[in-house]
Amino acid sequence: MLTIISAIIGFVGGFIPELLKLWNKKEDNKHELAVLDKQIEANRLLHEQKLEEINTQADIKESIALYEASKIEQTGVKWADAFIAVYNGTVRPTITYGFVGLYMWVKFTMIYTYMWIQKLPAIQTAQAVWTEFDNSALMLVLGYYFGQRMAQKVFNVK
Numbered sequence: 170m171l172t173i174i175s176a177i178i179g180f181v182g183g184f185i186p187e188l189l190k191l192w193n194k195k196e197d198n199k200h201e202l203a204v205l206d207k208q209i210e211a212n213r214l215l216h217e218q219k220l221e222e223i224n225t226q227a228d229i230k231e232s233i234a235l236y237e238a239s240k241i242e243q244t245g246v247k248w249a250d251a252f253i254a255v256y257n258g259t260v261r262p263t264i265t266y267g268f269v270g271l272y273m274w275v276k277f278t279m280i281y282t283y284m285w286i287q288k289l290p291a292i293q294t295a296q297a298v299w300t301e302f303d304n305s306a307l308m309l310v311l312g313y314y315f316g317q318r319m320a321q322k323v324f325n326v327k
Contacts, residue, residue, distance in 0.1 A: 224325075228321075241253055241254065241257055272306075276298055279297070279298045280294055280298055283297055283298065
């Protein structure tokens with residue numbers, strides 16, 4: 170019996186070093202795959218950072234180009250240069266002021282009509298004058314003026 174057990178142990182014992190080598194090789198391969206995955210992830214992050222840097226540089230160049238394009242040549246007349254500088258420095262001057270003025274004129278006309286001609290109380294006048302359209306228009310304007318750059322950053326839109 171002892172002879173048979175010794176023979177079996179001797180026979181199986183010859184396989185043990187080879188099995189250990191295979192197991193070590195499997196673990197080494199698993200480790201190498203994990204290292205490669207980490208390298209791929211690091212390369213992906215590096216690529217994203219470089220792309221973000223390129224986009225940021227493009228935004229900066231765009232802003233510089235816009236400022237350069239909006240520069241005004243001096244006329245030499247001090248009061249005219251001052252007037253042009255002040256006028257040009259306002260937000261979308263002519264069209265914006267024109268449409269806001271027209272809008273305010275219509276609203277004041279409506280308020281006058283409701284309060285002094287139809288003799289409605291102030292609460293009913295406000296409810297009649299401020300409509301869903303006015304809410305929509307206000308949100309559209311505010312969203313445009315304050316949300317454009319934020320949307321570009323959040324949605325990575327150009």
